[in-house]
Amino acid sequence: MxxxxxxxxxxxxxxxxxxxxxxxxxxxxxxxxxxxxxxxxxxxxxxxxxxxxxxxxxxxxxxxxxxxxxxxxxxxxxxxxxxxxxxxxxxxxxxxxxxxxxxxxxxxxxxxxxxxxxxxxxxxxxxxxxxxxxxxxxxxxxxxxxxxxxxxxxxxxxxxxxxxxxxxxxxxxxxxxxxxxxxxxxxxxxxxxxxxxxxxxxxxxxxxxxxxxxxxxxxxxxxxxxxxxxxxxxxxxxGIESAIYKTLFTGHSPYAALISEEKKACIKNGATNGTTSTATTGGNRVAGKNTLVSPVNGQSGLLKAKEESENAETTNCKKSK
Amino acid sequence: MxxxxxxxxxxxxxxxxxxxxxxxxxxxxxxxxxxxxxxxxxxxxxxxxxxxxxxxxxxxxxxxxxxxxxxxxxxxxxxxxxxxxxxxxxxxxxxxxxxxxxxxxxxxxxxxxxxxxxxxxxxxxxxxxxxxxxxxxxxxxxxxxxxxxxxxxxxxxxxxxxxxxxxxxxxxxxxxxxxxxxxxxxxxxxxxxxxxxxxxxxxxxxxxxxxxxxxxxxxxxxxxxxxxxxxxxxxxxxGIESAIYKTLFTGHSPYAALISEEKKACIKNGATNGTTSTATTGGNRVAGKNTLVSPVNGQSGLLKAKEESENAETTNCKKSK
Amino acid sequence: MxxxxxxxxxxxxxxxxxxxxxxxxxxxxxxxxxxxxxxxxxxxxxxxxxxxxxxxxxxxxxxxxxxxxxxxxxxxxxxxxxxxxxxxxxxxxxxxxxxxxxxxxxxxxxxxxxxxxxxxxxxxxxxxxxxxxxxxxxxxxxxxxxxxxxxxxxxxxxxxxxxxxxxxxxxxxxxxxxxxxxxxxxxxxxxxxxxxxxxxxxxxxxxxxxxxxxxxxxxxxxxxxxxxxxxxxxxxxxGIESAIYKTLFTGHSPYAALISEEKKACIKNGATNGTTSTATTGGNRVAGKNTLVSPVNGQSGLLKAKEESENAETTNCKKSK
Structure with missing residues (x-):
């Protein structure tokens, strides 16, 4: 050269x-x-x-x-x-x-x-x-x-x-x-x-x-x-990674469909659960502890990092699962 | 041919x-x-x-x-x-x-x-x-x-x-x-x-x-x-598997003896524990949760599948361990 | 020969x-x-x-x-x-x-x-x-x-x-x-x-x-x-092991410094926590259960075996972490 x-x-x-x-x-x-x-x-x-x-x-x-x-x-x-x-x-x-x-x-x-x-x-x-x-x-x-x-x-x-x-x-x-x-x-x-x-x-x-x-x-x-x-x-x-990722691995992917379905279900649940949220506090705390050992939850954690741009409702919804 | x-x-x-x-x-x-x-x-x-x-x-x-x-x-x-x-x-x-x-x-x-x-x-x-x-x-x-x-x-x-x-x-x-x-x-x-x-x-x-x-x-x-x-x-x-298994791996095996000993012990415990069962509810719930992480319990699970033909008393007995 | x-x-x-x-x-x-x-x-x-x-x-x-x-x-x-x-x-x-x-x-x-x-x-x-x-x-x-x-x-x-x-x-x-x-x-x-x-x-x-x-x-x-x-x-x-260990792997090691720092912090905490110990009983029980799954706690266990000669205060202190 x-x-x-x-x-x-x-x-x-x-x-x-x-x-x-x-x-x-x-x-x-x-x-x-x-x-x-x-x-x-x-x-x-x-x-x-x-x-x-x-x-x-x-x-x-x-x-x-x-x-x-x-x-x-x-x-x-x-x-x-x-x-x-x-x-x-x-x-x-x-x-x-x-x-x-x-x-x-x-x-x-x-x-x-x-x-x-x-x-x-x-x-x-x-x-x-x-x-x-x-x-x-x-x-x-x-x-x-x-x-x-x-x-x-x-x-x-x-x-x-x-x-x-x-x-x-x-x-x-x-x-x-x-x-x-x-x-x-x-x-x-x-x-x-x-x-x-x-x-x-x-x-x-x-x-x-x-x-x-x-x-x-x-x-x-x-x-x-x-x-x-x-x-x-x-x-x-x-920047490059994000561009490649968005071009190749998102869009009309099966996972996006899955997420949007979950979102709908969550909204419905949210309406019902809203009034009973105080009663399930103990349950939530237990779920929080589980993240220490459960690999599946660990993955959700990773996922959440990538989903920060999405609205908070979905995230709450996932937690209450 | x-x-x-x-x-x-x-x-x-x-x-x-x-x-x-x-x-x-x-x-x-x-x-x-x-x-x-x-x-x-x-x-x-x-x-x-x-x-x-x-x-x-x-x-x-x-x-x-x-x-x-x-x-x-x-x-x-x-x-x-x-x-x-x-x-x-x-x-x-x-x-x-x-x-x-x-x-x-x-x-x-x-x-x-x-x-x-x-x-x-x-x-x-x-x-x-x-x-x-x-x-x-x-x-x-x-x-x-x-x-x-x-x-x-x-x-x-x-x-x-x-x-x-x-x-x-x-x-x-x-x-x-x-x-x-x-x-x-x-x-x-x-x-x-x-x-x-x-x-x-x-x-x-x-x-x-x-x-x-x-x-x-x-x-x-x-x-x-x-x-x-x-x-x-x-x-x-x-069918073949079951026949081979029964011929070779059961009978007067040490494990059968172990199980039958446990059964006896269980019957004794059962008589005593019957009256105190309400007090141990919390303990049972904890045991139930443990099955999620404990490999030994996981094996018991596998075992139970093979033991369906045995009487229910043994199984209950194992759970109360 | x-x-x-x-x-x-x-x-x-x-x-x-x-x-x-x-x-x-x-x-x-x-x-x-x-x-x-x-x-x-x-x-x-x-x-x-x-x-x-x-x-x-x-x-x-x-x-x-x-x-x-x-x-x-x-x-x-x-x-x-x-x-x-x-x-x-x-x-x-x-x-x-x-x-x-x-x-x-x-x-x-x-x-x-x-x-x-x-x-x-x-x-x-x-x-x-x-x-x-x-x-x-x-x-x-x-x-x-x-x-x-x-x-x-x-x-x-x-x-x-x-x-x-x-x-x-x-x-x-x-x-x-x-x-x-x-x-x-x-x-x-x-x-x-x-x-x-x-x-x-x-x-x-x-x-x-x-x-x-x-x-x-x-x-x-x-x-x-x-x-x-x-x-x-x-x-x-x-005997030989212990002698080699003491000669080579202890003394002014970084870990010894770490331990002594913890000890100081513990003494301070101990003074404050003394009065509230009854309230944290539940917490201690949970910590006890965690030792079943947590590898880090497992190591602490190993460590404790080697630390028997140290005073009991440090050990208690570690548990209350």
């Missing part, structure tokens, strides 16, 4: 492509991942009760992508363990983050400037992992775009995708949510990266690999920094 | 054996599978909240058998994704069933005559899948009947066998039941098919392969049609 | 190393494993409702180690099924333990002297399984100690490590605990064995293989017998 030549970015992109992840970027990835684990509710308790479960959880946070993609490609799931240096580095990080005297390591790394740098470096490793996954899949399945995307995604965002099972190691089980039902920002950006690199690999995207690496890396690092500095969690793709 | 020669079924069975599943029968399999998914409670909500989770669930319904047998044989679990044409076909089906304007596709396919034809065609694919699994296992494990049965079963009824994890994708978790604890009709018929084809493969069953394919296919199609037309869900093997 | 020469143990250790596990020791392993399954709550019900689920659970108890290590090494998970003789032997054992007329087999095997012998023989198979796993991993990953330990552990204690999923087969789901969070004695002794054999394999431990086998086998058998005879479940490593 001429743009790269004009801006003298060609050398920069070559330099980036030849960058070695080991040890500094890998280290940053371990620190940020294990700090993210430590900030999950209940993990500090687990770290005290069972250091082994805590260590295993940390390893899944650090090497989850490798484990998941290995299982998907029928390669040994223990392979990440066979790289002794990486495991040792990650284990030392784990120990320092959780058990360092005076909690020095965590407190230092949690300072905004340092955390910003570490998070930026972690984002750089994402590019390498996604590309690694896509290349690995390409070497096995020459012309299958789907497999390349799946493996690239699994390798880059494995820790998130297997989070249900990672939580199980710590004795936590939240079946009502997962990364497919409610995608987090890192999972989303990794999926986009996997699609782009897979398209590049199959020459559908007319870009050179190191140029794409540069563009993708800059985008993820800048975006992550912006999100950390402004504290916002709004995805930069919210 | 002479019977086949006499009835001129030899050409028919050869014709059937040379039938190609792609694209019409595969298509029917996708449509019926995804419609079955759509009719699960809560799926329409998921399809609106997270099309990706819905798509992934649909793919597990369509290709679950391939994924499960691949994992069991240590072959890449992403292999079904590498067949781009199948995935594309299944994805289009998924889109049309869930998001078609005016819900045309689902409404048409749900009409009884069309659904009958599609379900019949889906049953035909079952024969091919079971046979494929058995053959694949035979090529790896020459003389292991068990492995052939397991892989044939997994390939033919994979969607059902992994249903716990397929539900997890949609945020639903029902640990108290699975296809091993309470086998559905398709799982059962597939198991029988896997046993028959494995016996044929190892020459314990003196039948030619294409003859067995014809017999098994006719049996499954006719039986499925009968069940759809009469609306009955009684298995044609209920 | 000279000690072995002096005590004439060299021949003994060679004899032990050449011992064949099949069929007597394997048989003992199956009997003890399936009896352990039968003694789990709810299993007798399952054995009556669904013999197939019960059989599958039994096979996971008997061959869980093989299945888990196969998955970790990307070898076929059905491989244990391909050894027809073993599966047949285990299936016969399963049938006799669960459905034998008059419950003869279980009652006999449950007699203390016989059970002692069978349990001792089962412990002998542990040595062979751990060693098998370590050797298998060594042949694939020459110099990775971690992989050897992981595979040896998985092969020796697989049934325990996959217990969450084994329970799922029976319709039971207990996410709040697993063998990593709260290690049982067999899992612990297997981990130690895996570490020792891996160190021996990589020549860090200056012992010959058959000597280590003799020492480890004698230790496990003697210790198991002691535990069965005295009925105690205290681990012989409790």
């Amino acid at each position: 001429d743009l790269f030549g004009v801006l003298h970015l060609d050398e920069l992109s070559h330099g980036l492509a030849n960058l070695s992840m080991f040890p500094y970027f890998d280290m940053a990835h371990y620190i940020v991942s294990i700090m993210a684990l430590r900030e999950q509710p209940g993990v500090l308790e687990v770290s005290r009760v069972s250091p082994l479960a805590c260590w295993f959880s940390s390893m899944l946070f650090c090497f989850g992508g490798g484990v998941l993609s290995a299982i998907m490609l029928a390669e040994p799931a223990v392979a990440p363990l066979s790289n002794s240096t990486s495991v040792l580095l990650a284990s030392i990080t784990w120990y320092l983050v959780f058990y360092c005297p005076m909690d020095l390591v965590y407190c230092c790394a949690a300072l905004l400037p340092l955390r910003l740098v570490l998070s930026g470096m972690k984002e750089v490793t994402r590019t390498w992992k996604v590309l690694g996954g896509v290349t690995q899949a390409h070497s096995k399945y020459k012309d299958s775009l789907m497999v390349m995307i799946a493996i690239g995604w699994a390798k880059g965002a494995g820790g998130g995708l297997i989070s249900n099972f990672e939580q199980l190691v710590r004795g936590v089980w939240k079946p009502e949510t997962n990364e497919l039902l409610k995608m987090s920002y890192p999972t989303k950006i990794t999926l986009i990266g996997a699609v782009l690199f897979a398209l590049q690999q199959t020459h559908y995207l007319p870009l050179q690999k190191h140029h794409l690496m540069l563009i993708y890396t800059i985008f993820t690092v800048v975006n992550k920094s912006r999100m950390m500095l402004t504290g916002s969690s709004t995805s930069p793709f919210a | 002479d019977l086949f020669g006499v009835l001129h079924l030899d050409e028919l069975s050869h014709g059937l054996a040379n039938l190609s599943m792609f694209p019409y029968f595969d298509m029917a399999h996708y449509i019926v599978s995804i419609m079955a998914l759509r009719e699960q409670p809560g799926v329409l909500e998921v399809s609106r909240v997270s099309p990706l989770a819905c798509w992934f669930s649909s793919m597990l319904f369509c290709f679950g058998g391939g994924v499960l047998s691949a994992i069991m044989l240590a072959e890449p679990a992403v292999a079904p994704l590498s067949n781009s044409t199948s995935v594309l076909l299944a994805s289009i089906t998924w889109y049309l069933v869930f998001y078609c304007p005016m819900d045309l596709v689902y409404c048409c396919a749900a009409l009884l005559p069309l659904r009958l034809v599609l379900s019949g065609m889906k049953e035909v694919t079952r024969t091919w899948k079971v046979l494929g699994g058995v053959t694949q296992a035979h090529s790896k494990y020459k003389d292991s009947l068990m492995v052939m049965i397991a892989i044939g079963w997994a390939k033919g009824a994979g969607g059902g066998l992994i249903s716990n994890f397929e539900q997890l994708v949609r945020g639903v978790w029902k640990p108290e039941t699975n296809e091993l604890l309470k086998m559905s009709y398709p799982t059962k018929i597939t198991l029988i098919g896997a046993v028959l084809f494995a016996l044929q493969q190892t020459h314990y069953l003196p039948l030619q392969k294409h003859h067995l394919m014809l017999i098994y296919t006719i049996f499954t199609v006719v039986n499925k049609s009968r069940m759809m037309l009469t609306g009955s869900s009684t298995s044609p093997f209920a | 000279d000690l072995f020469g002096v005590l004439h143990l060299d021949e003994l250790s060679h004899g032990l190393a050449n011992l064949s596990m099949f069929p007597y020791f394997d048989m003992a392993h199956y009997i003890v494993s399936i009896m352990a399954l039968r003694e789990q709550p709810g299993v007798l019900e399952v054995s009556r409702v669904s013999p197939l689920a019960c059989w599958f659970s039994s096979m996971l108890f008997c061959f869980g180690g093989g299945v888990l290590s196969a998955i970790m090494l990307a070898e076929p998970a059905v491989a244990p099924l391909s050894n027809s003789t073993s599966v047949l032997l285990a299936s016969i054992t399963w049938y006799l333990v669960f459905y034998c007329p008059m419950d003869l087999v279980y009652c006999c095997a449950a007699l203390l002297p016989l059970r002692l012998v069978l349990s001792g023989m089962k412990e002998v198979t542990r040595t062979w399984k751990v060693l098998g796993g370590v050797t298998q991993a060594h042949s694939k990953y020459k110099d990775s100690l971690m992989v050897m330990i992981a595979i040896g552990w998985a092969k020796g204690a697989g049934g325990g490590l996959i217990s969450n999923f084994e329970q799922l087969v029976r319709g039971v789901w207990k996410p709040e605990t697993n063998e990593l969070l709260k290690m049982s004695y067999p899992t612990k002794i297997t981990l130690i064995g895996a570490v020792l054999f891996a160190l021996q394999q990589t020549h860090y431990l200056p012992l010959q293989k058959h000597h280590l086998m003799l020492i480890y086998t004698i230790f496990t058998v003697v210790n198991k017998s002691r535990m069965m005879l005295t009925g105690s479940s205290t681990s012989p490593f409790a």
